[in-house]
Amino acid sequence: MSSNRRHFLKNIAVGSGALAAGLPALAKLTGTSDDEMNQSDVRVQSSQQFNMCGYAAPKIETVRIGVIGLGQRGSEAVERLSYIDGIEIVALCDKYPDRVAASQKTLEKMKRPRAKEFSGEEGWKALCDSPDIDLVYTPTPWHLHTPIAVRAMLNGKHAATEVAAAKTLEECWQLVETSEKTRKHCMMLENCCYDFFELLTLNMARQGMLGEIVHAEGAYIHDLTKDWLFNKNAYADMWRLKENIGHNGNLYPTHGLGPIAQCMNINRGDKFDHLVSMSTNDFTMNAMAKKLAEKDDFFKPYADQPYRGNMNTTLIRSALGKTIMVQHDVSTIRPYSRIHLVSGTKGAAQKWPGPERVAFGHSWIKKEELEDLHKKYSPPIVNHIGKIAKEVGGHGGMDFIMDWRLIDCLRNGLPLDQDVYDAAAWSCLVPLSQRSVAKKSRTVDIPDFTRGAWQKNKPVDLTLNGGATTGVRDIKPDLKM
Numbered sequence: 001m002s003s004n005r006r007h008f009l010k011n012i013a014v015g016s017g018a019l020a021a022g023l024p025a026l027a028k029l030t031g032t033s034d035d036e037m038n039q040s041d042v043r044v045q046s047s048q049q050f051n052m053c054g055y056a057a058p059k060i061e062t063v064r065i066g067v068i069g070l071g072q073r074g075s076e077a078v079e080r081l082s083y084i085d086g087i088e089i090v091a092l093c094d095k096y097p098d099r100v101a102a103s104q105k106t107l108e109k110m111k112r113p114r115a116k117e118f119s120g121e122e123g124w125k126a127l128c129d130s131p132d133i134d135l136v137y138t139p140t141p142w143h144l145h146t147p148i149a150v151r152a153m154l155n156g157k158h159a160a161t162e163v164a165a166a167k168t169l170e171e172c173w174q175l176v177e178t179s180e181k182t183r184k185h186c187m188m189l190e191n192c193c194y195d196f197f198e199l200l201t202l203n204m205a206r207q208g209m210l211g212e213i214v215h216a217e218g219a220y221i222h223d224l225t226k227d228w229l230f231n232k233n234a235y236a237d238m239w240r241l242k243e244n245i246g247h248n249g250n251l252y253p254t255h256g257l258g259p260i261a262q263c264m265n266i267n268r269g270d271k272f273d274h275l276v277s278m279s280t281n282d283f284t285m286n287a288m289a290k291k292l293a294e295k296d297d298f299f300k301p302y303a304d305q306p307y308r309g310n311m312n313t314t315l316i317r318s319a320l321g322k323t324i325m326v327q328h329d330v331s332t333i334r335p336y337s338r339i340h341l342v343s344g345t346k347g348a349a350q351k352w353p354g355p356e357r358v359a360f361g362h363s364w365i366k367k368e369e370l371e372d373l374h375k376k377y378s379p380p381i382v383n384h385i386g387k388i389a390k391e392v393g394g395h396g397g398m399d400f401i402m403d404w405r406l407i408d409c410l411r412n413g414l415p416l417d418q419d420v421y422d423a424a425a426w427s428c429l430v431p432l433s434q435r436s437v438a439k440k441s442r443t444v445d446i447p448d449f450t451r452g453a454w455q456k457n458k459p460v461d462l463t464l465n466g467g468a469t470t471g472v473r474d475i476k477p478d479l480k481m
Helices: 003-017 023-028 034-045 072-082 097-109 123-129 142-154 169-182 196-206 225-229 236-243 254-263 285-295 297-302 367-377 380-392 395-412 420-427 429-438
Strands: 063-068 087-094 116-119 135-138 158-161 186-188 213-221 272-279 312-318 323-329 341-344 348-350 357-359
Touching: 034 169, 063 072, 063 123, 063 395, 072 087, 072 097, 072 395, 087 097, 087 123, 097 116, 116 123, 123 142, 135 142, 142 158, 142 169, 142 236, 169 186, 169 420, 186 420, 196 254, 196 341, 196 348, 196 367, 196 380, 196 395, 213 254, 225 236, 225 285, 254 323, 254 341, 254 420, 272 429, 285 297, 312 429, 357 367, 380 395, 420 429
Parallel strands: 063 087, 063 135, 087 116, 135 158, 158 186, 213 323
Antiparallel strands: 213 341, 272 312, 312 323, 341 348, 348 357
């Protein structure tokens, strides 16, 4: 076995085992090391094996899907995917067998055949090795995203993984290099890129309505503490609360970042160059852990842990001199917001906090004018599948638009809207923001995962040319998701 191969497998093992190691191991984790940054610099200088941006994989008439991770996101995905023609859900996997059984009932309700079952700590490995699967769909805890995607691609399968796609810089490179080597897609399931207003602003930016985009802002601001992070029944083994220990930076950047990165043609005409990141202290999480521990011994191990700062603000400068602000706060009382601000030389668009707003001067345009913009600039995918998506559900329909588009691209041999370079570039803020915070907000260079190809890569195709052949089954949903 070559030294590179041993290094590769070692890092996969580290990635899949960190969470299982428990609180003491997590508390020791810090930002990206100097050695990892140096290794990344060497990779940037090497040649691209194959450019996955704009790559059209061979058509798959019926996409055979294996779903790994059947908690809230995974169980919802099984139902959404079941509405789409041209797919078969052939395998289901979760650490807990009862979740697999529940998703089998969903398939039965949706008049789909039973799927093969995989369970246990390493059931995901057997699913990835199974020969009768075309796409591995992964809504698992974060630490498994990269190991599953890499194993799936090495076994000849396309990979679709929940956000973020990677936790470390090494994992980002594993995804890129494996996708290039195998010529298998690795798409991060960033559903916010398919929200109706985000799609509107993307097309407006593409059509020049906002002029030259100068600055953009995105965020994930969502108080998860009481109902989710500290809820014993929310996340299996309290994995998401554990992720907030020993990791001080932006742990969840892509919901806000993905849509604005597409508006700014990141990796397709521009690229992230460097960032600085700053976090507040923790003013709520340790206090909540202590309060809960007074009444419930279950929470005692979570008291006096090094929780990340409540608010993280990361600033990015692009190669073309444009700026992006991304924020993360899931632990203070504040209304939900992804911010989504796109500011150009001719206009600006903003949502979160609502309502949706567009301006071409000093004031926001009137509601009637905004409605006219929706009619004129909503891209074809909204007009084609938007109404059905709202009926099926999934964060107002954007989840279903994302799933349908992914399947339609695979069935028609079209390039995906999000490729592995997007997955890596958007996800690398997780470790690099931590590095900057740990070094008193010093500048951190962002790797060029395209290795220079960003200068010639084409922007995301907003047409449905060559596709839109995938239907939706006429089964009425019992519940909105």
